Amino acid sequence: MAEIQQVEEEKFLVPLALYMKVGVHIGTKFKTKYMEPFIYKVRPDGLSVLNIQKINQRLSLVAKFLSQYAPEDIIIAGKRENGWSVLELFSKLTGIRVFTKYPAGTLTNPALETFMEAKVLLVVDPWPDRNIIKDAVKVGIPVIALCDTNNNSNLIDLVMPCNNKGKKSLGLVFYILAREYLLNRKMIKSEKDMSIKVDKFIEE
Secondary structure, three states, rough: HHHHHHHHOOOOOOHHHHHHHHHHOOOOOOOOOOOHHEEEEOOOOEEEEEEEEHHHHHHHHHHHHHHHHHEEEEEOOOOOHHOOOHHHHHHHHHHEEEEOOOOOOOOOOOOOHHHHOOOEEEEEEEEEEHHEEEEEEEOOEEEEEEOOOOOOOOOOEEEEEEEOOHHHHHHHHHHHHHHHHHHHHHOOHHHHHHHOOOOHHHOO
């Protein structure tokens, strides 16, 4: 039995216990039809629980997709304050640009001083980050979004199911994305080369 469990654990990007500890799978009491395929069950208290295996699979997929792009071609946006410190750590490790407050028109209006081009966008939550998503769609940039059980995924090209409200959950998601991005692009040789460790990402 222990051997079987070890084989299962090896398929995960981090140990299953760590996913559980940060509550990456704990959703909300509201679920949308868009997110039903990723929901494992509904608890007696009404909270929807996401399928950790599907979270893990999508994390791997998103990391591989992002790894096709240079840091300067990617934008990460997260308007919700509990993700700001995590995004800052992610940006330090990867060199990828991060917006916590998106200036309207930055992607669409070349006349603005803030204007910039990008090839892919990842947002922390499609609802508070809806303005940058709309701009990305206008200029034809693929949109990846972390989506909780209550999110709608229209305008989203790639859904990354997870608890996108909790700071620790966001911390683990962005740690994994940073690590896999750096490994895939051969910017580091192993996890040991990470200058910021997972504990820093998931601390209170």
